[in-house]
Amino acid sequence: MFPLVRYGRWLKNLKKSQSNLLLGFYISSTTTAAQNESNPSRSSPPPIRVSLTQSAGRGVFATRAVFYEVEKQADWSAYREYCCTQGLKYPLLAKRLACMVMSGVANAESLDILQPAILSPEMILQMEKEFTLLRSAFEEANVTDEQMACILCVCQRFILGFLLSDFLFTFSMPKILEFETSVIFDLIVLTKQWYVGVLARIRINAFRIELAGGLYDYQDLLSSAAALVDAEAAVGNAVYMLPSFYNHDCDPNAHIVWIENSDARVKALRDIEAGEELRICYIDASMEHDARQTLLYEGFGFRCQCLRCLSGD
Numbered sequence: 001m002f003p004l005v006r007y008g009r010w011l012k013n014l015k016k017s018q019s020n021l022l023l024g025f026y027i028s029s030t031t032t033a034a035q036n037e038s039n040p041s042r043s044s045p046p047p048i049r050v051s052l053t054q055s056a057g058r059g060v061f062a063t064r065a066v067f068y069e070v071e072k073q074a075d076w077s078a079y080r081e082y083c084c085t086q087g088l089k090y091p092l093l094a095k096r097l098a099c100m101v102m103s104g105v106a107n108a109e110s111l112d113i114l115q116p117a118i119l120s121p122e123m124i125l126q127m128e129k130e131f132t133l134l135r136s137a138f139e140e141a142n143v144t145d146e147q148m149a150c151i152l153c154v155c156q157r158f159i160l161g162f163l164l165s166d167f168l169f170t171f172s173m174p175k176i177l178e179f180e181t182s183v184i185f186d187l188i189v190l191t192k193q194w195y196v197g198v199l200a201r202i203r204i205n206a207f208r209i210e211l212a213g214g215l216y217d218y219q220d221l222l223s224s225a226a227a228l229v230d231a232e233a234a235v236g237n238a239v240y241m242l243p244s245f246y247n248h249d250c251d252p253n254a255h256i257v258w259i260e261n262s263d264a265r266v267k268a269l270r271d272i273e274a275g276e277e278l279r280i281c282y283i284d285a286s287m288e289h290d291a292r293q294t295l296l297y298e299g300f301g302f303r304c305q306c307l308r309c310l311s312g313d
């Protein structure tokens with residue numbers, strides 16, 4: 001029942017997201033009176049404002065307190081140890097998002113537009129255990145229920161948030177995000193349900209970041225990617241919003257690379273017609289048909305329908 005409910009919600013959010021994606025292309029740092037009238041929830045003051053400083057001309061000032069240190073204050077050893085023992089890396093991303101949400105720099109619903117994995121009851125049970133450890137770490141750091149429950153949500157991300165460089169969060173290379181300054185006040189509770197929903201989305205959409213260095217010979221990108229995987233060269237995992245919409249193909253026409261920093265770049269692997277779907281390969285494409293199908297099913301929850309798989313290759 002639970003996955004179906006989440007899936008229905010996801011479909012609803014996907015429809016909502018289509019308009020969000022369009023909205024993402026506005027570059028504005030203020031809300032207009034007209035916008036505020038049509039959407040009263042946007043009438044709250046922005047979290048920053050530009051004012052005169054005493055000695056350095058203009059400067060940027062916070063208009064509200066920011067709960068910034070939450071991630072540093074808490075003792076994550078029990079949570080980390082549990083994840084380590086269980087061989088889990090994605091909970092660390094969920095923890096970072098929880099901290100970002102509490103710090104007011106990310107919206108608790110940021111990932112809702114992404115497709116969630118369908119989770120088995122066992123997976124949900126395990127996530128509930130992690131969540132208990134996560135909550136304990138917050139509680140021991142004296143994060144109150146109110147702080148966990150009442151969160152200032154950033155309403156919309158700045159336009160760049162929807163471009164390829166959209167770097168939502170990583171656990172190894174944190175990056176400052178740019179936000180549109182319109183905000184809404186919203187009541188978000190960091191519940192088990194929230195945690196499970198976030199992890200269900202991270203599971204399908206997180207990228208392993210492997211730096212391609214100064215590699216510009218795109219013909220070699222696929223073999224280089226396979227070599228990097230072999231060498232366990234990942235520097236972290238991250239969820240990117242737009243790249244999360246790339247579907248998989250065992251004979252991809254595009255590839256995502258990270259060159260020198262954590263900004264994702266998409267590279268064509270061959271000529272691409274206008275209107276053609278860009279598809280990347282989620283796994284090592286050199287594997288046999290059955291091995292690919294199994295890996296995609298177990299790792300991403302789908303039976304690959306790409307032309308190569310349909311041909312039996």
Ligand SMILES: C[S@@+](CC[C@H](N)C(=O)[O-])C[C@H]1O[C@@H](n2cnc3c(N)ncnc32)[C@H](O)[C@@H]1O
Nearest residue numbers: 115204244245246247248300302303304305306
């Ligand atoms: C990262 S998401 C890609 C965007 C997704 N199609 C969406 O609507 O949000 C991965 C999901 O897309 C679907 N998908 C991607 N590639 C596929 C393929 N080759 N065959 C079947 N389903 C695929 C699967 O449901 C998979 O779990």
